[in-house]
Amino acid sequence: MKPVLFLVHGMGNHTEASFKTEVVTSLNAALSYYPNPDTTNIESAFDVIVFSYNDIFEDYLEKLKSEFGDIVTAASSMPELTNINELIDFKDDLKSVSEKVLFTTHWLDVVLYRFTMLGEAIRARFTSQLCQLIRSRGSSNVHIIAHSLGTAVTLDALSILYDKNLLIDPSDGKLNPITNRLGSVTYLANVAKVLEGVVPVDQTVVNPSDSGCSSRVFNINHKLDPFTMVHPYKPTGPLWTQLTNIDDELEHLATKFPHDVGNYLKNPIVNQPLFQAYFENFKYLNGLDIAQRQFKVNNKLVAASEEIIQLIEALKQPGGNDWQRFYSAFKTVYQLIKE
Template identity: 85%
Template sequence: MKPVLFLVHGMGNHTEASFKSEVVTSLNAALSYYPNPDTTNIESAFDIVVFSYNDIFENYLEKLKNEFGDIITAATSMPELAAINDVVDFKNDLRSISEKVLFTTHWLDVVLYRFTLLGEAIRARFTSQLSQLIRSRGSSNVHIIAHSLGTAVTLDALSILYDKNLLIDPTDGKLNPIVNRLGSVTYLANVAKILEDIVPVDQTVVNPSDTGCSNRVFNVNHQLDPFTKVRPYKPTGALWTQLTNIDDELEHLATKFPHDVGNYLKNPVVNQPLFEVYFNSPNYSEGVDIAQRQFLANNKLVAASEEVIQLIEALKQPDGNDWQRFYSAFKAVYQLIKE
């Protein structure tokens, strides 16, 4: 029985098929960069399972549309969003149909997860689906890759599913992190700090310590990804400095959109330690220099836009409200999302 890659998508109009295709294509490209990969097709070695939750947002937005006539009116009328609407004035930004579409497919995903009960529904689905996988495949055979909003979903849900204090009541549905330790958890473009709510991010059970719920935890952000700069998740301490874990910031852009999952997974800085864990093989350390050259040769690296660079510099200064800063990042890159 093959191990499992459990994929958790971020904001945007994803389907199981579309996100699986993005990740599989990126990982297959990455494998091809190495001189002696275990496979050039990740699906020959892993079963790919996508945790999809976009339908929860879509069904809710459809109900709001029927009740209020349009999504923008609904978003400004919901009591749950009153606090965020007082901070972020988005109405004047929605001048075109495309901007409105992007608002409903990306920005609302984030605020609906953080400020409404939809977050609870998403976490419940996550814990149910992952628990079934752990029972059928064994926890050490499950490797999670979470991207963007999915990093917050994953951290929150795992922190609920696993009992940090190891005081296990068999009737409460929680898992012992030692007995049921995952193979690995990978955060790409981690935004968990900005969405921090039910779980203190710095106290989560999702860590690589002896009592953490995962053998390996990889935390990767991009230097040119504005979303990760508002409240960066930068875990510190001895348990995060093990050589088997990385907390790196990438430099190269393979696509114009710096938040793109392919910008992360295609880069050998990310995939080399992942492949070593996935295949339990040292080949990837030995071939990483070749892989880096192949990565540079096979991707027409692009420069970040001046607007993104200026925003990155501005976000380094911790001034103002975090949600306003997060929305500024959203506005700066929305054109790149469309491309």
């Protein structure tokens, strides 16, 4: 029986098939950069399963359309979003159809997860699906890759599932972080600190300590990804595999959109420790230099836009409200999301 890659998508209009294709394509490309990889097709070594929750947002938005006529009016009127709407006046920013679409598929995903009961529904689905998977495959055979909004979903849900001191869903069974330890947990573009709510992020059981739910937890942020700069998650400790600056040069972007999951997974600085964990083989470390050269050869690397660079510099400055900073990042990069 093959081990499992359990994928958790982020904000945006994802399906199980679309996100699986995106991740599998990126990992297969990454494997090809190494001399003598264990496989050139990740699906020959792993069953790839996607945790999808986009339908929860879509069903809810359809109900809002029926009630309010359009999403912008609904988002302006929902009592649950009163506090965030007082901080951010988004209505004047939505002048075109494309802007309204991206507002619906990206921004609303984030605020609906954080400020409404949809977050609870998503976490309940996650814990149910993961528990079933662990029962059938064994926890050590499950490797999680979470991206963007999915990092907050994963941290929240795993904390609820594993932390016996967290008094949430007390009627549900808790997994033992020692006997049910996961193979690995990977955060790509971690936004958990911005969305911190039901779970205190700095105290989460999702950590690589002796009492954590996995001995291998990878926290990976790209220095050109504005969303990770709003309130960076930088856990401390020698056991953390923390890659907050995965590129030293600005041109090392595989796509124009720095938040793209492919910009993370195709980069050997990211995939080398993952492959080493997945295949339990140090040859990926030995082949890192070759893989880095192949990464540059096989990708039309592009420079970050001037707008992105300016935004990154602005976000490095302390102060300001996290949600206002997050929204400024969203507004700046929405054109790149379309590309």
